[in-house]
Amino acid sequence: MTTGYGRARQNDIYTAGVHRRKPRVPTDFAELERRAKRAMSARAWAYIGGGAGEGRTMAANRRALDRWAIVPRILRDVSERNLEVELFGRRIPAPVLFAPVGAGSLAAPDADRLIGHAAAELGVPYIFSNQASVSMEAVAAEMDGVAPGAPRWFQLYWSTDDELVDSLLARAEEIGADAVVVTLDTTMLGWRPQDLNLGSLPFARGEGIAQYTSDRRFVDIVTERLRTAAGERPEISLGAIATLISITRNAPGRFVANLTSARPRAAVQTFLDIYSRPSLSWDDLAGLRGRTSLPIVLKGVLHPDDARRAVDAGVDGIIVSNHGGRQIDGAVSTIDALEEVAPAVDGRIKVLIDSGIYTGSDVFKALALGADAACIGRPHMYGLALAGADGARDAVADIIAELDLTLGLAGHTDVAALDRDALRRV
Template sequence: MTAAEANPAMTAVCLDDVRAAAEAVLEPAVRDFAEGGSGTEAVLAANRAAFADVALVPRVLTGVTAADTGAKLLGSDAAMPVAVAPMAYQRLFHEDGELAAARAARTAGIPYVVSTLSSHRMEDIAATGATTWFQLYCLRDRGKNHELVARAEAAGCEALMVTVDVPVMGRRLRDVRNGFALPDHVRAANLDTGPGTEAHQSFGGASALAVHTSAAFAPGLSWRDLAELRARTSLPLVVKGILDPRDARAAVDAGADGIVVSNHGGRQLDGAVPSLRALPAVAEAVSGDCEVLLDSGVRDGTDVLKALALGARGVLLGRPVLWGLAAGGEQGVERVLDLLRTELGENMTLAGCADTTAAAGLRTERTRTHAFPPRS
């Protein structure tokens, strides 16, 4: 067997190649779990269309020969302005799951965000040596929330990211049609759940994961809950799931150190605004008072550059990491991140940007009538 046959991700020349390799090996229901969105999935398409709607205006004669992609995200040095997004149940895609992805993030020199619903314990993920942030879904059991935050601090996580856009799980029709449930070997390791929980049971005509999250997650969160988290931890606090500039400003006023402009990868509100389209107004609203990150729809280095130009400090990378895991485990994720950094560096050089600060100063133009207003 050739090296390419053993790990097809290693011959990929772009992230779409990794996606094709992953689709060739994933079970259809797991592929649908990763790729699907809520409702009509219009937001999935809109996220990608939003990136296509932005044209960059490059600078010339800047003397740049090789761009520096380095960045600082929430006080952590990063080799590029990218962190691995929090994503649940990564053992669905590879036996090593989050451990493999975190090791790849360590190799790439970028932060890795540990999900509350990770299929390995946060302590074991942090032990890989990656820079780790912990993402919190607020649970009905408030004592469990406090325990998770304390565990994240003790494990050495360098930031706390609270997701605020899941009062209920969006209706993901692919999972409903598949009656999707977790296999016995995959569990929410941070919550000490086993095969007997709702996530592992078949509910004919329903997603077992939706049933499980409905039972576990706290509905009706408010700014008071965010204030409680702010008072409970000294870690940088990041609020994930912001689209409205008013909410961005409220998060800053409540003590947030960062926000993630996100529509949850098109998996929550069907019909929500694309994250990239919401970004400029959010960045203007916070006026540099906190760091602004973006996720949902990032698929190559050009997308990262566009996000920087529109006001983000960096991006979270989601589904492509899962493709890398499925196609080639740790090496597959390494390939994804290496390709992304190569693309970003080349495009920064072509745009005349010596570093990410210069990238933030690029002008953009709209290419379609529903694109973006110019940034001031």
Template sequence: MTHDFEARAAELLGPGAHGYFAGGAGDEVTLRDNVAAWDRFALLPRVLVGVEHRDTSVTLLGRERPHPFLVAPMAYQLEAHPDGETGTARAAAATGSIMVLSSQTTTDPRQVAAAAGPADRWFQLYVYRDRGLSHDLVAAAREGGYEALVITVDFPFGGRRERTERSGFTLSHPPFVDGLAGPRSLAERHAMHDPSLSWDDVAAFGEASGLPVVLKGVLNPADAVRAVDAGVAGIVVSNHGGRQLDTVLSGADALGPVVEAVDGRLDVLVDGGVRRGWDAAKALALGADAVMVGRPVLWGLACEGEAGARRVLEQLVDELDGTLGLLGCPRAHDLDASHVARRPT
């Protein structure tokens, strides 16, 4: 089973790289809770529905997608495997998954786009103090045919990542952004982020890019409503994989109030702790339009390169399909609050 990839990846990557990819902020309370939170929700099947034919498709940014899984933006993928971002792009393309490429890619965004071919792809943007650097990244994304701009808004500066600090992890493969800004240490890269980023900047980047904007890192319903007012196309309910501020809400727990606040006025995605197809079914039942999956894909990449990342994505889609059948809801579009309940405590 592909969930065994995580243990194998720890051995293959060594403590430095594995600690960087696996670790979270502080005491890693949120890191653990991201996974545990999905288990606090139980599925409520219906029977005698007729589930011979099932449909995992969802609608996202106005287009029908074959399933709700996106590959979350993850930095430095060449540190995990020589296939790196191009391997992940090919795996995503082969499975109909949207890849969201990180600003901290270790491969030129245009090369990643070439590997993905005609497949859908989005670009994640960090906004740096040097706005020219961020605009250069947007230009590379536009040139590479990326469909949407995913602006990460929960990273004014790096969280306290003690596991990475203890390991002293350093990069063997410089990210693409270093070619634009010069060599940097991890601490120096974190210091590049602009803590003055505001709502006004969101509109400016949207206009400059000409792409639909999705804001990643929203947990508070008030910010979700503000995003509606800002005219963005979507938001990602996310705590940055538990890597920024420890003890914040999990994606699963924050999702419902955010969905209620936006009331269908923009697309809502969620990430954090999605490990199985039934986790995705719960997310859709709670009102999400799609889910992002990060570490499981990274572990697959680390173990078997492109083939491993593809296996993970294929298994997630297959598990969702099986969940729809056993849940008595053959269409992913029809999942709603009647299909899920909080477990008794």
């Protein structure tokens, strides 16, 4: 996206206002969050809006951004501006990606397909969630229907089953993914009181496991589990019956057939048992290059020594992330981590950031502190909950528009040229 995107989006909104039409998706994050909370179920809000422990990491992400102020420069010609950046051989129109969010169907049915549609309309990458409610093939087809070859990446949770890892990687290559994002900060779930207080784990209800139930290797694992677990009887209760109905609805195939089959329940339990590997180490990572031709991005890097080791390991990029504050209560903020990680990487690989990045000015600050791009999570999920694909698109479009305007108003013309001189610590 080049000159005028921000002003054009403003003008579209103001022109609609002449006809008393207001945006369906609020243009400020606070109101967006408030309305999304009202629109979501308690379970959806707990999972998507909630964080680990007392929420200290979520708060730290925002405080850290507030400690940096943008210092505008004047009397510079900013009539021509460029938001484009290059990531792994592809030029994208703005340094913004749709972050992966698991169990998106909590916010809207068919969520991943809708988000893919939104991302394809904007032309920015969507990182397909490994814990999706729609298979990667279906989302890729949706995106290609909007814009053939629209950029997409794939998030990988490293399973305890190596053949399943290989199968997921092969599928990601087949759907034309530009990169694989290996999520390293969720080898086990963090302590999330909002979910715990409801006794709600989406995956236990069959929500967010479509990448697995659509995978040939996973189906084989479930078949073997059924063969060896014959005769086991689950506890029966009203809650268990309700959960069974949810599992049955989310499983592939016909509802009636699923209701009388043990396979959907076995698929859920198999997922819970094998989706992540707590023993994962740098030794495992060393063999990944031989298993995929895709650029490798490590998600969850917060320490400069880990960033240096990632460079030495030959990966192509990292995402500075604390999982949106959803894993550890009291973890370092991503902006504070970026301040140390970016100099350690020193331009040798791509550096992205997520967690607490909610506005265009947030993206500006992250780029000035050394990020090549920012991943947007909660805002697009909130937009999705309010207005489906259009809502997800508009939430991210507003962030890009504000970034464009902030860039020009601060006296800069190219996001790729931003550096720390554009900021002052306060």
